[in-house]
Amino acid sequence: MRKGLIFFLGIVTGCVLTIAVLFVIGITNSNANESDITIAEQQTVFTTATKFEVFQVLGDGALANCEEKGHSTSFFTGPVVYIVTDGQNLFYDDQVIEVPKGKKAMQIGTFRYETKLGEKVVPVIKFQ
Structure with missing residues (x-):
């Protein structure tokens, strides 16, 4: 027992x-x-692109490539950014996101993440 x-x-x-x-x-x-997100003391307007293509969704945001415009075409091969969700919109892979009318893309900090090639640091973008 x-x-x-x-x-x-x-x-x-x-x-x-x-x-x-x-x-x-x-x-x-x-x-x-x-x-992994470091908030900057001063926010700046992100003027590199107005369209972004999501390639990976992570937590409360998504990693996306910026649009690069050619003469008559555009490609999403620009710099990588981390876009923070506003809580109402959800992201999915290959989604094309435009800066909403009346808002600006603001760089509010940096996002640090790991890849197979090592650590990467990209700007954090929020639409305000």
């Missing part, structure tokens, strides 16, 4: 510890995304 009780308590303890460790890992990973 005593061996069975010890065995049962060992299983319960193992389950509780596993859940606690997974909870701590989850909290750590969710906080990592928030610290």
Whole structure:
């Protein structure tokens, strides 16, 4: 009887510890995304482009390429930016985003992320 009780308590303890460790890992990973954005003291108008094409959605924003205009064509091969969502609009891959009428693209800081080639830092854009 005593061996069975010890065995049962060992299983319960193992389950509780596993859940606690997974909870701590989850909290750590969710906080990592928030610290990847550095807010600038002074916001500036982002004039490089007015159209962006999303290539990866991350958390509360999306990584997008800026539009580069040629003579009669445009390509989304410009610099990479991180566009912050306003909470109402959700992003999806290959979405083309234009700066809304009456608003400006403002650079509010920088976003740091990892790629296979190393760490990248790109401007954070918000429509205001």
